[in-house]
Amino acid sequence: MQRVQEKMVRVVGLRQTFGHRIVLRDVNFEFSAGKIVGLVGPNGAGKTTVMKALLGLLPTDAGNVRILGQPVSVNTHSVVTQQVGALIERPAIYPFLSGWQQLQLMTTSEKQITWVVQVLQMDAYIHRAAKRYSLGMKQKLGIAMALVNRPRLVILDEPMNGLDPQSVKRLRHLIVQMAGKGTTFLISSHILSELEKIVDTVILIDQGEVLLQRTMTQLRESARQSLVVQTTENAWALRVLLQADYPVTQRVRNLIVTKPVALTPLLRTLLDAHIQILKINQYQEDLETVLLRLLTERKV
Numbered sequence: 001m002q003r004v005q006e007k008m009v010r011v012v013g014l015r016q017t018f019g020h021r022i023v024l025r026d027v028n029f030e031f032s033a034g035k036i037v038g039l040v041g042p043n044g045a046g047k048t049t050v051m052k053a054l055l056g057l058l059p060t061d062a063g064n065v066r067i068l069g070q071p072v073s074v075n076t077h078s079v080v081t082q083q084v085g086a087l088i089e090r091p092a093i094y095p096f097l098s099g100w101q102q103l104q105l106m107t108t109s110e111k112q113i114t115w116v117v118q119v120l121q122m123d124a125y126i127h128r129a130a131k132r133y134s135l136g137m138k139q140k141l142g143i144a145m146a147l148v149n150r151p152r153l154v155i156l157d158e159p160m161n162g163l164d165p166q167s168v169k170r171l172r173h174l175i176v177q178m179a180g181k182g183t184t185f186l187i188s189s190h191i192l193s194e195l196e197k198i199v200d201t202v203i204l205i206d207q208g209e210v211l212l213q214r215t216m217t218q219l220r221e222s223a224r225q226s227l228v229v230q231t232t233e234n235a236w237a238l239r240v241l242l243q244a245d246y247p248v249t250q251r252v253r254n255l256i257v258t259k260p261v262a263l264t265p266l267l268r269t270l271l272d273a274h275i276q277i278l279k280i281n282q283y284q285e286d287l288e289t290v291l292l293r294l295l296t297e298r299k300v
């Protein structure tokens, strides 16, 4: 018998207005436990608002939010308290307490605190008052506060903000490791090159609407591939390839073959015409390019 995967989050018909402004129109999405989900979209798309609604922080106008099958709203959020850790916008930090003391407010387990401090490399300053922390140190403390209880769902709004490259890498590894043990992540970030290294699924929102929800495998499949060729005689090479029915254009000093083609016959066509090949590179669109293309295609 096939095991039904547990839905970690299910959002149906979510609508949010601030005054006369519709910020979320009709937001629907769901994802299963153990996934790393990227929530992406332009500035002001509604990502933080969605995350706040998931945490029961907003009196929404309409719609239904469920975490692990339990309803979440401003008045009903026991599942959030028990199962969710979050860092939304800036971490809520008491300036006169040390990082360690703030973590003690989240859990009674010294073992968990030691683990998170060590894994995020905060040992050097964790006993200092937080008012003396840099932006990046505060950000790490905020992440530590979201993770320290080992919640089943972790919601992180722009977690890479202010982190140095080494810390970003550590955080990436930690997220993947925790997801491997069953923790679910919903992460918003504008650094798509970082997100694409870890997420299983991407939810793209724009102007308060979900434009698409796709797995990374689906997005990679829809990424366009091209071949960039440079020869000693590009004008001649262009004619030869067009005559052989290749989808090719010339851009500055390169010839661009705009669809995936078999390499050997293409090379043979050029060599048979006595054209010397100087360079040949294969490109595949990255997540950022795919998403920007999808956003642009939608607006035309």
Ligand SMILES: Nc1ncnc2c1ncn2[C@@H]1O[C@H](COP(=O)(O)OP(=O)(O)OP(=O)(O)O)[C@@H](O)[C@H]1O
Pocket: 018, 023, 041, 042, 043, 044, 045, 046, 047, 048, 049, 050
């Ligand atoms: N409390 C509020 N009152 C009025 N408008 C708000 C409020 N919070 C958010 N908004 C508006 O809602 C829209 C969505 O904001 P939100 O912070 O959710 O976007 P975002 O996708 O997280 O953007 P960014 O990538 O810039 O962080 C924006 O136009 C914002 O100005």
